[in-house]
Amino acid sequence: MQKEIIIAGFGGQGVLFGGQVLTYAAMDAGKEVTWIPSYGPEMRGGTANCTIVIADEEIGSPLVKNPPLAIVLNLPSFDKYEELLQPGGTLVVNQSMVDRAAKREDIHVIFVPCNEIAEEIGDKRLLNMVAIGALLTAFPEVTLKDVEKALEAHLPARHKHLLQMNYEALKRGFETAQSVHQVLSAN
Amino acid sequence: MQKEIIIAGFGGQGVLFGGQVLTYAAMDAGKEVTWIPSYGPEMRGGTANCTIVIADEEIGSPLVKNPPLAIVLNLPSFDKYEELLQPGGTLVVNQSMVDRAAKREDIHVIFVPCNEIAEEIGDKRLLNMVAIGALLTAFPEVTLKDVEKALEAHLPARHKHLLQMNYEALKRGFETAQSVHQVLSAN
Amino acid sequence: MPRELWEGNQAMAEAAVRAGLEAYFGYPITPQTEVLEYLSRRMPELGRTFLQAESELGAINMVYGAACAGVRVMSSSSSPGVSLMMEGLSYIAGTEIPAVLVNVMRGGPGLGNIAPAQSDYNQAVRGGGHGDYPRIVLAPASVQEAIDLLVLSFDLAEKYRMITMMIADGSIGQMMEPVELPEMRPVVRKDFDWATNARMGKRERRVLTSIYLDPLAEEKTNLRLLNRWKEVQANEVRYKEYFLDDAEIVIVGFGTAGRVALSAVRAARAQGIKVGLLRPVTVSPFPYQALDQLTGHVRAFLVVEMNTGQMLEDVSLAVRGRVPVEFYGRPGGVVPFPDEILNEIQRVSSGRLVAAADPRASWLTRMSANA
Amino acid sequence: MPRELWEGNQAMAEAAVRAGLEAYFGYPITPQTEVLEYLSRRMPELGRTFLQAESELGAINMVYGAACAGVRVMSSSSSPGVSLMMEGLSYIAGTEIPAVLVNVMRGGPGLGNIAPAQSDYNQAVRGGGHGDYPRIVLAPASVQEAIDLLVLSFDLAEKYRMITMMIADGSIGQMMEPVELPEMRPVVRKDFDWATNARMGKRERRVLTSIYLDPLAEEKTNLRLLNRWKEVQANEVRYKEYFLDDAEIVIVGFGTAGRVALSAVRAARAQGIKVGLLRPVTVSPFPYQALDQLTGHVRAFLVVEMNTGQMLEDVSLAVRGRVPVEFYGRPGGVVPFPDEILNEIQRVSSGRLVAAADPRASWLTRMSANA
Amino acid sequence: MPAAKGWIEVSDLYCKGCELCISACPQEVMELDMTRLTPKGYHPAHTFKDGCTGCAICAIVCPDAAITVYREVTKAAATATA
Amino acid sequence: MPAAKGWIEVSDLYCKGCELCISACPQEVMELDMTRLTPKGYHPAHTFKDGCTGCAICAIVCPDAAITVYREVTKAAATATA
Amino acid sequence: MTIPENLVYDRPEGFTETPTHYCPGCTHGVAHRLVAEVLKEMGVIDRTIGVAPVGCAVFAYNYFDTDFVEAPHGRAPAMATGLKRVLPDRIVFSYQGDGDLASIGMGEIVAAAARGENITVIFINNANYGMTGGQMAPTTLPGMKTTSSPNGRDVETQGYPIRVAEMLSTLDGAGYVVRRSLHDPKNIRMAKKAIRIAFETQVRGLGFSLVELLSTCPTNWGMTPVEALKFVEQRMVPAFPIGDYKVSASIAQIKV
Amino acid sequence: MTIPENLVYDRPEGFTETPTHYCPGCTHGVAHRLVAEVLKEMGVIDRTIGVAPVGCAVFAYNYFDTDFVEAPHGRAPAMATGLKRVLPDRIVFSYQGDGDLASIGMGEIVAAAARGENITVIFINNANYGMTGGQMAPTTLPGMKTTSSPNGRDVETQGYPIRVAEMLSTLDGAGYVVRRSLHDPKNIRMAKKAIRIAFETQVRGLGFSLVELLSTCPTNWGMTPVEALKFVEQRMVPAFPIGDYKVSASIAQIKV
């Protein structure tokens, strides 16, 4: 098994940390993993993205052109990765930041209003966890439990009090996505 | 025709300039020439030597291990080049600075009291010209006239008044050497 | 010991600490800065020396000084910064003392960019500083390998009194992977018989210099270095083999280019193409013999690099025209994707190939067409 | 025009002046200092720019600045000083502007000595600064050739917007030979469409930089440089042939090693040995084709260098193992005498030879035995 | 001098919402416009009430030269920009 | 103080005949010995007449540490060398 | 173009249209604006060549309506020297940060000042290495936390801040060497005047001129732009006093 | 060994037996002698490590009875820093010429001084590049002829002399920075005292110490050694005034 995931969005949307949590979860679940960011000369602003590879054997390329899985948290990322996604792949889209429908028919696109859900839970910084929760519906190799354990282990001390809210965010994201899946399969 | 000449002595004995004069003379006589000094990190003192190659065709190596001709103006140089000289070669030795006889039998060694002769003429700096005059007896390819012309052309302006004395030094060196040759051939 | 997720730069820094690093001198430069930043916190904790130098020139000469004292010392930088260290490296080599340097390479020439590249191969392996001097150059392809090779670097540098350089491209420095860190080794001051650590009433004075005014003495030194290099060539060549047993086409690639190639090789195998991979771990000494032996059984080599073809010449020197050597490179900070290399494998396995004098030529034509 | 006796360093300086040199920036170092000293008098006489920089680092970046203005500018140094210029050279290459640099090479590595050497070949031709960039490298074997090639350097640098470097060993700089100097060319400011000499109300603003933040843009630049290099390879390869028609053994040597070899070849011919000499004048671009073609007719090559075997690899790349390549080198500032090379010729012509993987090995054994 | 009447224009292309102008404005008539986002995603500065004197202090502190200042012509105008 | 009696030794190994000691000697009792050459070919310095006070000034200016200075023991001796 | 007479302040014509890449509130932008205004007002922008550093100002070449080159880290004064020597009638200025000028480039700036090189240097002192993520600079204040002095700059092991203007003012070649700050309108006006005099110095061929500008780095200081200005006023100005450190007699004559 | 009580002065034990390679009358030798005497008198010679420069003093490592390393041109302060940081209880000094320290090595010396690096620097100012044959140095006097300023140093194009002691004294890290001369017995005594205080500064861990010594180069100045001393007295001392430019409070306490 090898799966590649790209998470992309604005800086400040928790793209890199979100990706790391997923990476930790997979690692602790006994998988081979790589996490690689795109880094820029200006240590600030702009868009951020990272690529995660999860596999059962020694991982070759840490980068991939056409990932089977991706989370896009803003419009520019949606535009870019909708094109690049592998046919049959799954794209989790942060509905709160995009104002258009999907163009491609040959991929699963799951729209989740991450910002709104996060704010409902009480902290808009949780939007990345909402999105990851949603992604897990298309990525059985890593379970909600795995990610929760990873959060417990790696959430910075100063954020530990947010642990429960993070679990909640994951769960809400997961559930929202599942309902969408049902819709998809219903059609 | 190709002949190599090494001139060696203390700094201040006019080794390099003497060599250059000879080089100019050969060049103006239509020969191919190279002149190369040994240079040291301390821009001062110590021993100096230069190698001159004179030939009819494009010159290869500007350096030679066993020259057919050499002028040695002090004892260390005598010790070094008596050994290296080509069998049958000619070595002009500044008698004024060496206190021993030659060791080798298979080379012509011409002892000339360069300092004394130079001082007789009136300037001990002329010792290099005395030695060169002597060398010419073993180097017909370049004549006294050639060297005189070279001196006239290349003696620094501030020394032009010494031109005649330089001619004199060449002549005296040449004559002294000839007499020695006679002695040699007499035996 | 459980596996932890470490970023390459920080992992290299911690590995050096555990290998007994006593002093680090460096200067910030992307994509290597995390090494310096990590050590600026870690070294003082342990009562060891961390100093941000005034420049890479300062850094390499501080390394030179500390190395003369016989302690484990290193610096790290990225391409432009490493170029500033060339005089210092040549002096260190001429003085025959151990020193470790990490180059987290970026796109060039000039200021270029900060993306991952492998275009300092020639500088590290051949050119670089003035004069003839051999050096050990290691090329990790993963964070774990970067850790292991950095520890090895200190041992090799000391064993052979030689510069040991690690060339890792920017992605190795920036990526995170699960690793096992080595045990913390105690800092031991070996009593080297060459170290200028002051007489202290115990011995005659020592001098460390790279001057040999007498050319014959300098020549002796050059030959001494070469003879030591012969030992290095005999003992220290390292490389990794993948799917070579029945391979008809062999890819040669180091570092990230090598691991990307591995993905392509797997994909090609899935399509039934008999292709393998040889990934040099020591690019100096280079695995000439291994390639020489392979040459007997394979139809062609495909060299993959993140530059315009530098290791390519070492491969050609090993193959000596007996079978075709093809080249695929992405210079300037571009990291190739597996599918690009897969295309190349397919091209090579299908096409009729000739051993061209310069394998670069046809590649350049193809690349320029696409561009 | 009558022949005059000129010292190599001064002759190169005067040649540059006559080629239209507008500015010189340098720093003293033996055995090159006479270039700087000569120009410190000559340039002001002509109302041109001479400046002794604070260092070689300063010098190469002053050259960089003046080159951006589109004028003919040069620097000169010797091995350690040239090592300090590597970052600057890489920037100049990445900015695609013309610049001329002379390296009067001395014994190394490190401080080494000031005797003639050829051990910066790899630095000049391959490694050197970071990143991929081609450069033209010329290797004179006589004072006259140094003059002619220096004039050529400026023309080539401008034609290809490329660094042109001259590598001359110390003896070329220090020896005197009869030469003919070129005519004095007028200083002309060509109106290059890239020069940053200020808008002056005439045009849009221009920028010269080596930054290409986008790796794809940097890659394009790398490829553009390579394609320009293809032209250089096609148009500018230069070498000298001696006694090659019926040669069974061919010596390959550049600069002083090459001319010393010529003496040995003549001596060997006198003994009836069918030996010839190919002396590369451009070591980059290297005369691969000429050697490739020779390989058909000769029994063996003998590479002679004043280093531990650097050009040797280029010869091997051309010969590709088809016939044996033997090596004789004197590193560290030693200039070989003709009789040493004659011995090598005799050894090669008599002995049964095999195409060894590394021609250096047997040489090193022989050398170490003597040492 | 009697407070002159002035007004400013803030360019959406350049404004990064750093608030330096806001804290510098002696008349305290500026704030970020939370109702709008610039193409780069910043809330731009604007004047939210009357009282601008056209003193140009906001423009002098603006790191992005995003502000253009006008005022009804007075003697002072010519010299206002230091 | 009453001129003390002293004497010096000049080492042929180190002396380069630079004459700095000679021009520095307050008693003017030094000169180059033109009758002798050192192994390096220099005329070494020496005292050519009495009057040396052992003040060590020659030694203090000697760039080659070629001079050893003695004098009949007096109080001053201990402190003479700066 | 004719300026509408009710226009009090407009974006300087010396600028290109390109918005800067600087972080919000970074006073690099103010320094840029002042230079652009001065060059325009002096009417020399057309014959000016800028030398960009390696640092956050590496892209300065995008913003000024002049020719520009981009120097290796710290070498801008050498490149400017090369340009100025062969184009003496052009106006050549370098724009450098404190890591660029006072750390890796110390050799070049001291030599240029000592030579009295007829160039102008705009020196941005923001007490850290902005571009690479906020490491310690030679100008970092004692005790100040940076990414390479995580426990605060320890003067015992990491040394003391270098006061560049004071140091360079000891050189005979230096014609005009002053320090200004960008933390409030008054100081910005003073800074602009100094920049004007610096360029006038060059136009008149009166030698080396350098204006050190105390500047902010909100991003790496971890402050809002407004807090950062306060930090400059309260912490940096005391450590790096504003003043004229070297004004040669002939330059003192210049009236602007 | 016991010193014969009538011995007033003897070759310092801090020296090896090797005669120096310096030209006759070159005061590099005097500087060497003073350093050797001081190290011996302080009883630290046994734990001292010297750093030789590239310059006429490149072979300094042959003359002192201490460990020695030889630095690349200008980088001695960096090498000394590397040594001192890992061997803090050793005495580390660099010995550098004016080309080495004030031209190519300016970046390293300023940084070391600013860091208050606890090393001692002996700085030989002989107004030219001796080893390479007398080219212009940053310290060459205006109008002075050298092989690279054949018409005399033209301050307009070649700049002004750098007064190193004055410049470094502006740095907070500098503990002890003084200038002395070697042109006569009185000044030689003062120089020795300064060298003593400089090393005492290091022994006490009081920071960076540098002694600039005005020295001769008879060979390249084209003078006799005696004339050269006069030149130092009459031409160099006025241009490079003898004095204490920086003596930190704690160092001022030191009595020798």
Ligand SMILES: Cc1ncc(C[n+]2csc(CCOP(=O)(O)OP(=O)(O)O)c2C)c(N)n1
């Ligand atoms: C030779 C070299 N070393 C290091 C770097 C990395 N680098 C880029 S910018 C910079 C420091 C910039 O700081 P500063 O000069 O203070 O400018 P600022 O960003 O603060 O304005 C460094 C170290 C480089 N590009 N080249």
Ligand SMILES: Cc1ncc(C[n+]2csc(CCOP(=O)(O)OP(=O)(O)O)c2C)c(N)n1
């Ligand atoms: C990188 C480098 N550049 C230049 C040189 C050549 N060089 C050797 S010594 C020297 C100058 C020495 O002058 P100074 O430092 O004043 O010492 P002095 O000989 O006058 O005592 C130079 C330029 C070198 N060895 N290395």
Ligand code: SF4
């Ligand atoms: S100062 Fe300029 S950039 Fe900042 S908020 Fe005001 S207008 Fe916008």
Ligand code: SF4
């Ligand atoms: S011009 Fe003056 S009053 Fe008007 S907004 Fe700007 S600062 Fe405020």
Ligand code: SF4
């Ligand atoms: S000073 Fe010393 S070296 Fe010079 S002459 Fe006197 S004793 Fe000899």
Ligand code: SF4
């Ligand atoms: S000790 Fe004094 S008196 Fe005696 S020779 Fe020396 S200087 Fe003269």
Ligand code: SF4
């Ligand atoms: S990092 Fe700092 S200096 Fe650089 S642009 Fe941002 S705020 Fe300005």
Ligand code: SF4
């Ligand atoms: S060249 Fe000058 S400095 Fe060097 S040893 Fe001779 S006199 Fe002294």
Ligand SMILES: [Mg+2]
């Ligand atoms: Mg800064």
Ligand SMILES: [Mg+2]
């Ligand atoms: Mg000097």
